[in-house]
Amino acid sequence: MSDILPFLKSIISVAGLSGHEAPVADLIEKQWTPLVDEISRSKLGSLHGLKKGTPSKGISKPEKAPRPSVLIATHMDAIGLMVTRIVDGFLYITNIGGIDHRVLPGTPVTVHATGSGEDLYGVIVMPPGSLLPEGKGEGAVNLKYLMVDTGLLPADVSKRVRVGDRVSFNTEPVEMSGGLVSGHNLDNRASVAALTVCLEELQSKSHMWDVWALASVQEEVTYAGAYTSVFQLRPTIAVALDMTFGTGAGASGYQTFPLGKGLTLGIGPSVHPFLHKRMKEVAERVEIPVKDEAMPEMSSTDADAMQLTAEGIPTVVVSIPQRYMHTPVEVVALKDIQRAGRLLAEFIASLEEDFLTRIVWD
Structure with a gap:
């Protein structure tokens, strides 16, 4: 697995505030271009990377039939x-x-x-x-x-x-003890780094579904990037990869999760239970620790927009724990970023060509 730290430092060292994401979008596009088959930007400036899947042998499909696709959404805008x-x-x-x-x-x-x-x-x-x-x-x-x-x-x-x-x-990225990194904009550029790890992992994995890598704009203010990009791309299913509250000083209740100990999977109205179940099964199979995170109302991620777009997109939420949310000194564990990227790659590789026919809501 590659060292994602230099790329992470680069994208948390530029601005890219909501509505003005071009400086960070340029860096992400440069990193993603060799990892995807196509790359483009939406009319609002969200970055779309397409990595095409390969149909399994023995399954015949009409030549122009669309291949199912999974979209991984990470917002690149910052407060x-x-x-x-x-x-x-x-x-x-x-x-x-x-x-x-x-x-x-x-x-x-x-x-x-x-x-x-x-x-x-x-x-x-x-x-x-x-x-x-x-x-x-x-x-x-x-x-x-x-x-x-x-x-x-x-x-x-x-x-x-x-x-x-x-x-x-204008705080500088700092490598802390215990494999932690501190800096501004880790919400949600740590997830952009994790999605980059996923794309790197997929270079050596077979996957039947097309993969849309999304670095969305304006999540912090309007969800505009998620609404418009998902409407444009119309994925079959979607994953929102974002940050959640990490356990820290004075924050140790059920709504926080320890850094370096794994990821969380959302449970709530914005999360399709069938996708949650599959994600958890994949995590257990590859021994990536995950905990369920209660999201009884909105998830406060791009998932809230994506699942309501067009006829509705089945969506699941994966989160990386982070301390000091929405401050200039956010803190995250590099190990969790790598885990998130690997989990996404394994989830994508697990999607059978007929997976959509198995999705039920119960």
């Missing part, structure tokens, strides 16, 4: 910030996607300044608590009071920065 106003050279900001504002003060950021066309280094700062409205300076300071300091004079800031400019995290 971030946007400039809302500029006061005395300081940038006030709001969130793009869900952000834990408690950890933002002191975070290094990149301001994608459209006025000059250049990126600016900045740091998120907050005013002294005594200068905030009564009661607002105690505890975690609300996002609307936080600012970005670029170090430039107010006149220079006004020339370079515009309201609506994007602000992305």
Whole structure:
């Protein structure tokens, strides 16, 4: 199995915020191109890679009959910030996607300044608590009071920065002890790395079904990439590969899962029970540890969009545990990324040509 760490570091070192995913899409396209038969982008910018399957011998089909296909969805967009106003050279900001504002003060950021066309280094700062409205300076300071300091004079800031400019995290990837990696955008680019592992594994595996590798846009805000790409590609079944909450400091309940100990399989309305059963059987056969994850309402992944597209797409959710979700210092275990890629490849290889006729809802 190849070392996926250099690729993972590269894709968590660029921005690619929701609605502006091109910088990371370029890196993924370069990595996927030799691993798939066709590669393209949707009208919204989602990346589609097609790896064609090979029909089994002895099964005759009409020459132009479509081959069944499985789509693996990993969203490539990231949470971030946007400039809302500029006061005395300081940038006030709001969130793009869900952000834990408690950890933002002191975070290094990149301001994608459209006025000059250049990126600016900045740091998120907050005013002294005594200068905030009564009661607002105690505890975690609300996002609307936080600012970005670029170090430039107010006149220079006004020339370079515009309201609506994007602000992305600028923390460096760090290899931690115990096989862990920390950085921003691991949700969900760790899953993009896992899907890349899957495509590498499939180079030496026989699989009857076509495989669509999807790096979708705008999952963090609208699910737009999942809705539109699945409508365009019309896969037979789909897998949403995303992150889930990892066990950590003060987080050890039933809704969290330990890092480095395996993956989770979603159970809930967005998950087809027959696909869940097959995925679990494959995991047990290849000795990849998995745990069931209760998703009693929405899964909060691309699965919620995919299963409702067109006439309905049977979908299953696979998740990689991660600590410190939606912060600049997310943490994930490399071992779990590799496991997710291998599980997907084994699942794809397990799909018989007539698998669709066996799918039932019970």
